[in-house]
Amino acid sequence: MSFDVLFSPRAVGPDDLAGRTVIVIDILRATTTMCAALHHGAHAIIPTASPDEARAVARTIGTDAVVLAGERNAVPIPGFDLGNSPRGMTPERVRDKTVVLCTTNGTKALLSVQSATAVYPGAACNLSLLAAAGPRHPRSGGIAPGPVRRPCREVRVG
């Protein structure tokens, strides 16, 4: 099995990702926040590329079921329910809710790798489990060990 690390979301095109498992890392703070929200009972997180898109997605779901969260250049977005702080994703705020999330880098990085076979957000908070189970998880569509030099797993930093 081979491993690559891409230091920028712009380092690869969609066609390069077919057949690969990609781990997206934006430890400060998007992927950490995603882990916190889901750990504390959020139903799901919908990453969006812009505040306007986030608002539009939230409207389609309905305000009672949605938490609108995000930042621009680390600052919470006016009118949103939450910023992009992991500690803001408390059970009281996110349990059974869909979090519509818009961040400067992390959500865009996720959206840019949708053509990969499997995509896992990663951070320190889930590192050991990700290392042990993620790309080899039987339901992940992850890549089984393949020929040497065939790129099959990437760690992408957002």
Place this chain on the structure above:
Amino acid sequence: MDDAYCAGRLVTAVLEQADPGIHDVLSDSARAAVEIARGLGQRWDTPLRLSMAGQDLQRLGFGADIDDAGREDVFPSLIRFHDGQVARHAETT
């Protein structure tokens, strides 16, 4: 620096848990990430606070988020981005 360090820690962890019968190959960038992680040591707060993102967060009053981000395995959930949304995929018990 923060994300590169995390990537290096992740690649290192994968290699430590790898089946010895599997031949793993690292690209130059993966090797570089491993070396970054090795050079900065085991403390997460070092690269997180030294990074530009970390310095911006401290300046804006979000220093506590750096502490949270450096807590290893505190949310032991495998989460996956699929069909436009991120959801839990598996977790430890």
